[in-house]
Amino acid sequence: MRFSIIASRIIFILLLMLTAVAVDAQSSEGAASDEAVEVSISVGDTLILGKAKSPTVFAFIDIFRKTRWDPDPLPDDAFTRKYKTYDSSTGNGFYRYFFRGDFDAAELPVSFEGRKFPIKGLEVVKKEKDGTPLNVVYLATDDDNTIILVDIDNATQFGEIENVILAKRNKLKL
Numbered sequence: 127m128r129f130s131i132i133a134s135r136i137i138f139i140l141l142l143m144l145t146a147v148a149v150d151a152q153s154s155e156g157a158a159s160d161e162a163v164e165v166s167i168s169v170g171d172t173l174i175l176g177k178a179k180s181p182t183v184f185a186f187i188d189i190f191r192k193t194r195w196d197p198d199p200l201p202d203d204a205f206t207r208k209y210k211t212y213d214s215s216t217g218n219g220f221y222r223y224f225f226r227g228d229f230d231a232a233e234l235p236v237s238f239e240g241r242k243f244p245i246k247g248l249e250v251v252k253k254e255k256d257g258t259p260l261n262v263v264y265l266a267t268d269d270d271n272t273i274i275l276v277d278i279d280n281a282t283q284f285g286e287i288e289n290v291i292l293a294k295r296n297k298l299k300l
Contacts, residue, residue, distance in 0.1 A: 167248070167263070171245045172291040174288045174289040174290070176285045177288075186284065221251075246265060
């Protein structure tokens with residue numbers, strides 16, 4: 127069963143319990159809090175990578191390098207008719223846009239510790255082994271053909287995510 131992007135986002139927000147030290151760009155204090163807080167992340171926010179669990183690679187963060195784009199058009203289905211391409215403001219369609227063709231994939235090397243990466247997309251996917259949901263965050267890199275994929279729940283739990291910087295958000299006026 128496929129999740130629609132909207133349902134995926136709702137489930138993602140409900141399932142995501144990201145405990146991190148948050149730096150809120152809207153904060154009047156303008157400084158990081160020493161207290162752990164729960165935050166909701168979205169496209170445009172920035173993740174700062176923490177310390178890897180092993181001496182050489184991150185356990186819950188992978189890097190994907192696109193080596194060939196699939197020349198075939200996207201399938202003619204309801205999702206493609208709604209999201210013809212990747213919408214960079216919402217992240218809608220990123221998976222279907224990027225994960226076509228061929229890739230080199232690897233665990234992210236420890237040389238990436240402490241670096242900042244903007245969030246390019248969010249998604250709830252099913253684990254191949256048992257079909258349980260997995261909260262995934264896609265991070266942009268300097269190369270459009272390379273992304274970083276984060277198992278956000280485990281990466282946060284084990285300290286592989288150090289911090290999150292929230293982009294400015296419009297406040298709702300009631």
